Amino acid sequence: MSKTYYDPADLRKFGNITEWSEELGTKFFDYYNSVFQDGALTAREKSLIALAVSHTEKCPYCIDAYSKDGLQRGITKEEMMEAVHVGAAIKSGAVLVHGVQMMNKVNKLDG
Amino acid sequence: MTKLKTQSLHKRESELANSNRQIEILSNGIFKSGELPKFKDKISEIGHFPLRPKKLEILQINVGYMCNQVCEHCHVDAGPDRKEIMTKKTMQQCLEVIKNTGAHTLDLTGGAPEMNPNFRWFVEEASKAGIKDFIVRSNLTIIRANKKYYDLPYFFKKHNIHVVSSMPHWTRGKTDKQRGEGVFDQSIKALQDLNAIGYGMPNSRLKLDLVYNPSGAFLPGDQTSMEKDFKKALLEDFNIQFHNLFAITNLPISRFLDYLIASENYEDYMYSLVEAYNPSAVTNVMCTNTISVSWDGWLYDCDFNQMLDLKVASKVKHISDYNEDLLNDRNIVISQHCYGCTAGAGSSCQGTVA
Ligand code: SF4
Ligand code: SF4
Numbered sequence: 012m013s014k015t016y017y018d019p020a021d022l023r024k025f026g027n028i029t030e031w032s033e034e035l036g037t038k039f040f041d042y043y044n045s046v047f048q049d050g051a052l053t054a055r056e057k058s059l060i061a062l063a064v065s066h067t068e069k070c071p072y073c074i075d076a077y078s079k080d081g082l083q084r085g086i087t088k089e090e091m092m093e094a095v096h097v098g099a100a101i102k103s104g105a106v107l108v109h110g111v112q113m114m115n116k117v118n119k120l121d122g
Numbered sequence: 123m124t125k126l127k128t129q130s131l132h133k134r135e136s137e138l139a140n141s142n143r144q145i146e147i148l149s150n151g152i153f154k155s156g157e158l159p160k161f162k163d164k165i166s167e168i169g170h171f172p173l174r175p176k177k178l179e180i181l182q183i184n185v186g187y188m189c190n191q192v193c194e195h196c197h198v199d200a201g202p203d204r205k206e207i208m209t210k211k212t213m214q215q216c217l218e219v220i221k222n223t224g225a226h227t228l229d230l231t232g233g234a235p236e237m238n239p240n241f242r243w244f245v246e247e248a249s250k251a252g253i254k255d256f257i258v259r260s261n262l263t264i265i266r267a268n269k270k271y272y273d274l275p276y277f278f279k280k281h282n283i284h285v286v287s288s289m290p291h292w293t294r295g296k297t298d299k300q301r302g303e304g305v306f307d308q309s310i311k312a313l314q315d316l317n318a319i320g321y322g323m324p325n326s327r328l329k330l331d332l333v334y335n336p337s338g339a340f341l342p343g344d345q346t347s348m349e350k351d352f353k354k355a356l357l358e359d360f361n362i363q364f365h366n367l368f369a370i371t372n373l374p375i376s377r378f379l380d381y382l383i384a385s386e387n388y389e390d391y392m393y394s395l396v397e398a399y400n401p402s403a404v405t406n407v408m409c410t411n412t413i414s415v416s417w418d419g420w421l422y423d424c425d426f427n428q429m430l431d432l433k434v435a436s437k438v439k440h441i442s443d444y445n446e447d448l449l450n451d452r453n454i455v456i457s458q459h460c461y462g463c464t465a466g467a468g469s470s471c472q473g474t475v476a
Contacts, residue, residue, distance in 0.1 A: 023393055055347065082336065084343040085351055087293060 022072045055084050062091060063098035128192055130201040131377060138380045139199065141431040148374065148458040152389055158396050161460045168401045172453035175423075178446060179411040182229040182425060182471070183216055184208075185241065186417045189233040190267045193288075193301045195335070195378040197429055200233040207237075208417040213244045215419060215441045220251045224446060225413075227255040229471065231425065234264045236271060249281040257284045259333075259471075262312040263305055275316050284329040285321060286368070286471075287313075290337050292355035300337040313362045322364040333473075335370045339387035341394055341465055342369035345474045368473030371395075373426050373462035395461035403468030406475035409454045415441055423454045425471070430459070 029036030047057050058080050065073030081091050131139040138144055152158045165171045186207035189200035208216075220228060228248060235241055235258060249256055258278065265274045278285055289309060290300045297306035313330075316322060322330030332352065336342050349367035356362040372378045374391060382388040409423035413434075419441040422428040436452040438445050468475035 023397075053347075054344075079340050082338065082340045085291065085348055087296075 017071050019071075019075065022075060025072070055086065058084055059086065059090060059094040063094040066095050067098040067102050128201075130187075130192065130199045130203055131380060132199055133201070133203040136380060138376065138383075141429065144375055144379055145430055145432075145457060147379065147383075147388075152392060153458055158392060161456050161458050164396075164399060164461075165404055165456075168404065170404050173404070173407070173409070173456055174453060175450050176410045178223070178225050178413060178450060180227040180229055180408075180413075180471075181220065181223055181225040181415070182231060182412055183415045184231050184417055184425060184428060185213075185233075185235045185238040185244065187233045188237045189261065190237065190264050191234070191261055191302055191305065193377075195300060195337075195372055195381060197373055197376045197378060197426060198233060199376045199429070204233065206417045207239075208419075210240050210243070212417070212419045212441065213240055213247075215444075216415060217244075217247050217251070219441060219444045220248050220253065222446075226253065227257060228253045229257040229259070229412075231259040231471075234261050236260065236264050236274060242277060245277075245281055245283070249283075255284055256282065257286050259286050259288075262287045262289070262309040263301075265312040265315060266308045275312075275319050275321065278316075279319055279321070279328060282327070284331070285316060286331045286333060289313075289332045289334060289352070291334075292352055292359070296337050310360050310362065313356070313364070314360065317361075317363055322362075324363065330364045331366045331368060332364050333368045333370055333471075335372050339382055339385065339391045341371055341398060342469070345369040345467060366473070368471070369467075369469070370471070370473065371462045371465050371469035373459045375426055375459050376429050392458070392461070395465045398465035399461060400464055400466060400468060400476050403464040403466075403476040406468060406470075407460070407463040408470035408472075408475075409463075412471075413449060421449065426459055426462075427455055430457070432457070 026040070029040070047054055047061070052060075058077060061073070062077040062081060065077050078091065149160075153160055162171055165173060184198075187198055187200045187204035188202065188207055189196075189198075189204070190202060192201040228251075230241075230245070232238070238244070245256075245258070260274070260278075265271050277283075287309070288301075290297050294306040297309065298304065313322070316330055319328070320326045321328040334342060334348055334352065342348065345367065348369050352367050353364070356364070374382055374388070374395070379388070382391050409427070412424060414422040414425045414428050416422065416428050420428075421434045421436070421439055421441065421444075422432065423434055427433075432455040433439050434449065434452055435455050436449050438448050463469050463475075466474075466476075
């Protein structure tokens with residue numbers, strides 16, 4: 012058995028999830044592939060969004076996949092890092108905005 | 123940051139300079155264990171084994187492995203230290219073939235073909251044969267490398283040469299990482315020189331195409347969107363224009379194979395190639411319409427097989443015995459590197475094929 016929960020080689024096996032539930036697995040991959048086609052947003056823009064979300068979700072498989080996807084699309088390192096900062100800013104914003112709740116509570120209890 | 127090597131694998135006496143060793147690597151490991159299917163099995167599934175040529179359209183001649191650059195991923199293992207240069211005698215044999223071939227395209231490559239001392243003579247003679255499309259694969263920096271090359275754009279124009287040049291990215295950092303420090307600035311200058319005399323301009327008959335190949339262990343993106351991005355960036359930043367962009371996949375041979383192994387990317391890369399296998403690209407792979415001639419006159423199915431020293435499986439093996447009908451009746455020699463030609467939209471010296 013592998014000694015860690017995450018094995019980079021498992022990413023290649025992602026498609027195997029259809030083996031135990033073909034209908035749902037296939038539906039998911041069809042949906043997934045459709046989402047990443049050029050649409051109102053370009054596939055390039057979607058790749059950067061996916062990269063940012065991969066970080067906020069802290070999914071190592073997604074980070075590997077969308078770092079490579081970005082390189083394939085000619086996306087620069089600077090663009091990739093800015094996307095990650097967008098994710099980080101939203102994450103930290105989401106923490107900090109709760110500071111208002113804290114202030115409300117403190118003010119109510121001790122105002 | 124990877125430091126660029128300044129010597130060829132041959133000069134460094136690397137074991138990968140040996141083509142047999144490369145073929146061994148490509149045949150063993152994950153392919154031997156059955157973890158990944160062999161290329162032969164994959165094309166057998168769709169009835170394309172043995173792979174056979176169609177009509178010959180392109181005669182690609184490699185006039186020598188010497189180059190002013192030592193790009194990290196060069197499949198030729200070219201560099202200033204390579205001394206394999208086509209002689210005038212072999213060129214004469216090539217000219218005989220060029221006069222009589224049914225191919226409509228002549229494609230000169232290297233190394234830096236311009237470094238062959240008889241390059242200009244050869245181009246002058248070959249252009250008399252009336253071939254429809256006469257390509258020279260120029261690495262751009264050679265035009266700026268030495269005063270004696272400064273007039274190359276005019277020479278190309280005089281002989282109506284179709285210039286095809288490598289450009290890994292529209293940013294300095296990515297280009298220099300792959301091709302060496304200063305390469306980006308020199309390439310930009312050379313492109314501006316070519317543009318100045320009409321090369322690459324909209325509607326110009328002087329064709330200037332760029333070749334993009336990825337700077338690392340990943341596959342090229344969609345050719346059309348890459349072309350759009352390249353055109354926009356080069357025009358906005360440097361006022362440069364060109365006609366088409368060919369997106370080429372790096373094949374796992376020579377210095378790129380060395381890089382894949384050293385960076386522990388080999389298996390993942392082979393997985394990516396096999397996963398991206400596109401059966402509809404098989405019928406149009408480059409070897410189906412091309413013959414490749416080496417600096418010493420041997421014949422190959424393609425430039426990649428040349429570097430692996432896999433000569434054509436035909437009675438005719440050398441330019442001195444050239445016979446197009448006999449050659450066209452051959453089975454193409456394949457191995458796992460061929461997955462590089464069938465990944466995604468496919469890849470050839472003219473870009474995607476599917
Ligand atoms: S310019 Fe071309 S031939 Fe020369 S080292 Fe680079 S890739 Fe190889
Ligand atoms: S590597 Fe050469 S022989 Fe193999 S598919 Fe590509 S062009 Fe054909």
